[in-house]
Amino acid sequence: xxxxxxxxxxxxxxxxxxxxxxxxxxxxxxxxxxxxxxxxxxxxxxxxxxxxxxxxxxxxxxxxxxxxxxxxxxxxxxxxxxxxxxxxxxxxxxxxxxxxxxxxxxxxxxxxxxxxxxxxxxxxxxxxxxxxxxxxxxxxxxxxxxxxxxxxxxxxxxxxxxxxxxxxxxxxxxxxxxxxxxxxxxxxxxxxxxxxxxxxxxxxxxxxxxxxxxxxxxxxxxxxxxxxxxxxxxxxxxxxxxxxxxxxxxxxxxxxxxxxxxxxxxxxxxxxxxxxxxxxxxxxxxxxxxxxxxxxxxxxxxxxxxxxxxxxxxxxxxxxxxxxxxxxxxxxxxxxxxxxxxxxxxxxxxxxxxxxxxxxxxxxxxxxxxxxxxxxxxxxxxxxxxxxxxxxxxxxxxxxxxxxxxxxxxxxxxxxxxxxxxxxxxxxxxxxxxxxxxxxxxxxxxxxxxxxxxxxxxxxxxxxxxxxxxxxxxxxxxxxxxxxxxxxxxxxxxxxxxxxxxxxxxxxxxxxxxxxxxx
Numbered sequence: 001x002x003x004x005x006x007x008x009x010x011x012x013x014x015x016x017x018x019x020x021x022x023x024x025x026x027x028x029x030x031x032x033x034x035x036x037x038x039x040x041x042x043x044x045x046x047x048x049x050x051x052x053x054x055x056x057x058x059x060x061x062x063x064x065x066x067x068x069x070x071x072x073x074x075x076x077x078x079x080x081x082x083x084x085x086x087x088x089x090x091x092x093x094x095x096x097x098x099x100x101x102x103x104x105x106x107x108x109x110x111x112x113x114x115x116x117x118x119x120x121x122x123x124x125x126x127x128x129x130x131x132x133x134x135x136x137x138x139x140x141x142x143x144x145x146x147x148x149x150x151x152x153x154x155x156x157x158x159x160x161x162x163x164x165x166x167x168x169x170x171x172x173x174x175x176x177x178x179x180x181x182x183x184x185x186x187x188x189x190x191x192x193x194x195x196x197x198x199x200x201x202x203x204x205x206x207x208x209x210x211x212x213x214x215x216x217x218x219x220x221x222x223x224x225x226x227x228x229x230x231x232x233x234x235x236x237x238x239x240x241x242x243x244x245x246x247x248x249x250x251x252x253x254x255x256x257x258x259x260x261x262x263x264x265x266x267x268x269x270x271x272x273x274x275x276x277x278x279x280x281x282x283x284x285x286x287x288x289x290x291x292x293x294x295x296x297x298x299x300x301x302x303x304x305x306x307x308x309x310x311x312x313x314x315x316x317x318x319x320x321x322x323x324x325x326x327x328x329x330x331x332x333x334x335x336x337x338x339x340x341x342x343x344x345x346x347x348x349x350x351x352x353x354x355x356x357x358x359x360x361x362x363x364x365x366x367x368x369x370x371x372x373x374x375x376x377x378x379x380x381x382x383x384x385x386x387x388x389x390x391x392x393x394x395x396x397x398x399x400x401x402x403x404x405x406x407x408x409x410x411x412x413x414x415x416x417x418x419x420x421x422x423x424x425x426x427x428x429x430x431x432x433x434x435x436x437x438x439x440x441x442x443x444x445x446x447x448x449x450x451x452x453x454x455x456x457x458x459x460x461x462x463x464x465x466x467x468x469x470x471x472x473x474x475x476x477x478x479x480x481x482x483x484x485x486x487x488x489x490x491x492x493x494x495x496x497x498x499x500x501x502x503x504x505x506x507x508x509x510x511x512x513x514x515x516x517x518x519x
Contacts, residue, residue, distance in 0.1 A: 026481060028159040030195065031404070033117040034124040037412025041330045041372040047510045049338050052331070056287060057092035057267035059239070064089040065288040069243040071250070072292065072442040079295045083518035090288060098291040104340045106258070109226040111217065112194035112488065117164055119227075119376060120342035124401045124410075125164035126381040128157050132171045134321040134390035136355070137477055142390055145171035151188050153383070153391065155485045156478060158193035160400035162407050163382060165230075168198040170383065171391050177511040183208040183502045186213050190498065194488040199229040199257070203248025206207070206417055207231060209505060211255045216497045223255045227301055230377070234307065235263040235285045236271040241292075249289070253296040260344045260377065262305030267328075269311040275324050279331045282306055290341065303377055304343040307385075318387055320349035321362030321428075326369035333373040345370045348399045350388045353465050355395045355471050359385055363395075371410045378403075381434065394474035397474060397481070408449050417443060453477055 004394040044052070059177050064087040067073055073083055076181035079098075082089040105120030135145045138152075146388055157163045169185045176184055182200040189197035190213070199210035210229065218228050231252040233245040252259045263285035265271055286304050293302040309318040319325075322373035329345055336343035347370050350362035363384075371380055380388075381403050417439070424439040432442045440447075453473055455462055462468075468476075 018089040026159070026477075026484065027161060028481075028484075029161055030115050031161045031407060033119065033164060034126075034407050034410055036122045036124065036371075036374060036410050037441075038372070038410050040333065040374040041369075042334050043327065043330050044334045049334055049505075052276070052280050052335060053281060053338065055277070056284040057095065059281065059284040060090040060095060061092060062089070063239065065285065066134065067246065068240065072246045075292070075295050088288070090291065095287055095291045098294040098448050099287060099297050099339055099341065101294050101510075102290060102302050103299070104395040105342065106227055108195045108196045108230075109218070109222065110194060111190070111490075115164075115195050117196065121376075124374075124376050124378055125196075126162050126347070126400075126407070127198070127377065127379045128153070128163055128167045128382040128400075129168055129318060129380040129388070129391055129395070130167045130169055131382040132383070132388060132391040133174075134386075135171045136385070136390055136392040136394065138393055138479060140355075140392075140394060140475060144174045145391075146175040147173040147184055147188065151192055152393075152482065153396065154188050154192040156396060156481060157382070158195060158488070159481050159485060160397070160403075161183070162404035163195075163400055165196045165198065166193040167379075168200050175496070179509045180506050180511060182209060183213075183505055186210050187498055187502060190217055191490060191495070192487060194490075197229055199231050199252065201231045201233055201245065201248035201252070201259070203244055204251055206228045207248035207251035208259070210252055211257070213498060213501060214255075214257070216501060217494055223257065225257050227256075230303070231257065231259040232262055232305065232379075233259050233289065235261075235289060236267040237263050237265055237285060238281060239285060241285075241289060242275075242316060245397055246292070249293065250296050253293050253300045253302070256297065256300050258301035258303055259293060260303045260305035260379075261286050261293065262307055262344065264307045265309065265328075267308070267310035267324065268313065269316070273313075274281065274494070275331070279328055279335070282328075282332070283335050289338070290339075302341065304332070304339070304341045305377075306332060306344070307346055308332075309349075318351070320351055320387070321365040326365065326373075328374040329369050329375070333375060337374070342376040344379055345373065345375040347375075347378045347381040347386075348402070349380060349384050351385075353386050354472075355385065355392050355398070359392075359395060363399060363402065366377050367406050371406050393478050394471045398453050398470060398474050399479050401451055405449050405451065 022217050066086050067088050068086055076088045077083050108117040108119055110116045110488050134142055135149055136142050150171050150173050154166045158167040166189050168189055201207045214228050233249045235241050249259050263282045265282055267278050308328055310322050310324050312319055348363035349366050350359045350361035382399035383391035385395055387390045420439050425436050
């Protein structure tokens with residue numbers, strides 16, 4: 001090719017170097033919320049759904065739910081519940097009336113409006129893990145996390161196309177006092193990404209701080225009409241909701257922000273040692289909290305939640321990726337749809353201590369199950385390992401790619417180029433190949449998912465390129481992403497207001513030493 005022949009090409013596409021740079025740069029544009037196109041796995045028939053529902057309502061009416069919170073108890077009295085001490089007996093008619101006012105779908109508003117998301121019904125979002133007290137870092141060393149480590153994970157989540165949120169405390173920033181962490185965690189999620197995020201519910205006052213920071217970022221009026229964050233409230237199974245979670249729930253619901261109403265299930269330890277009755281108990285616990293959100297504020301968004309694990313009958317240790325967890329996810333999905341509310345599950349969970357084959361199998365089993373169960377809020381979708389004790393950088397980026405693969409599968413079969421593809425069969429005919437056909441050239445990028453982190457080269461090529469296994473490739477990819485990260489623009493006045501708020505609250509909140517406070 002002569003210089004003259006090459007010049008127009010450079011003009012049109014920026015030259016070979018520019019094209020090569022574009023090919024080498026990792027794609028980080030966020031995918032839209034997943035709109036499922038596959039049939040759901042629904043093992044319960046209508047009679048069995050009714051049986052679970054009736055059993056749960058019997059639990060609510062006859063056994064009752066403990067609400068260890070005076071404000072909640074008084075709220076329930078005013079709502080007409082039968083309150084006996086701390087135990088609230090809920091009439092099934094009252095429960096059905098209350099949960100009927102929960103929106104079946106709503107939209108999440110992100111700082112970047114282009115990253116706002118429809119949610120509920122067929123729409124689902126992937127959210128990274130949270131709460132790890134350790135990490136496996138960019139050198140695959142297990143250690144205590146810092147605020148810088150948390151910011152790193154927020155950046156990685158921001159750049160992962162299939163992750164729709166940056167969550168909140170993916171790892172615990174152990175270099176900050178416990179009493180101040182929620183402020184910096186929230187700021188990090190807001191500053192390092194313009195996707196939606198989670199708000200911390202570690203205490204009622206912390207939840208109020210999160211609401212105030214959201215108001216500074218989005219405006220009070222926006223909070224009244226738009227979901228901008230998500231809180232999580234864990235129940236104490238069996239059949240208890242405590243003051244901390246209920247107070248945090250009120251802080252979110254009063255500002256019209258959604259909360260995950262999440263019983264914390266250790267199957268066989270805090271539920272019956274059998275799938276169906278465990279789901280009946282969990283369903284009762286979730287319904288009691290969902291109903292309470294509507295006592296706080298009728299019509300506010302709420303999400304049927306749970307954390308599912310089964311307990312080893314040999315050791316008592318929690319397990320992930322087991323068949324029973326998949327079955328429970330399928331059942332809970334059916335129950336949530338029966339009540340017409342969106343629901344949350346946990347994804348890519350595992351108990352492995354390193355990013356090994358166990359971690360991969362457990363995570364893949366869970367990912368497949370939650371997609372076929374039809375979950376809407378797919379939490380813990382990246383990084384989880386060692387039963388949540390650490391977040392692995394390597395696993396985080398591989399999980400994010402696995403979610404992109406699951407996203408593609410769950411979209412279902414594309415038919416928009418069916419006729420063109422059949423025409424290619426006639427063009428190529430017997431014994432030919434399709435690699436150079438125009439239909440292939442037009443569709444090769446979207447026809448089949450091409451993972452970046454899974455190696456499919458010949459053994460000799462893999463060996464020549466350093467014989468790297470998945471952990472090494474993933475850590476190199478994470479470093480590349482971080483080198484390419486660009487912070488999304490944030491209005492200077494809003495950033496200053498957030499920083500001022502953090503500084504004021506740090507002066508007001510006693511900064512006890514983290515180690516002393518934990519012990």
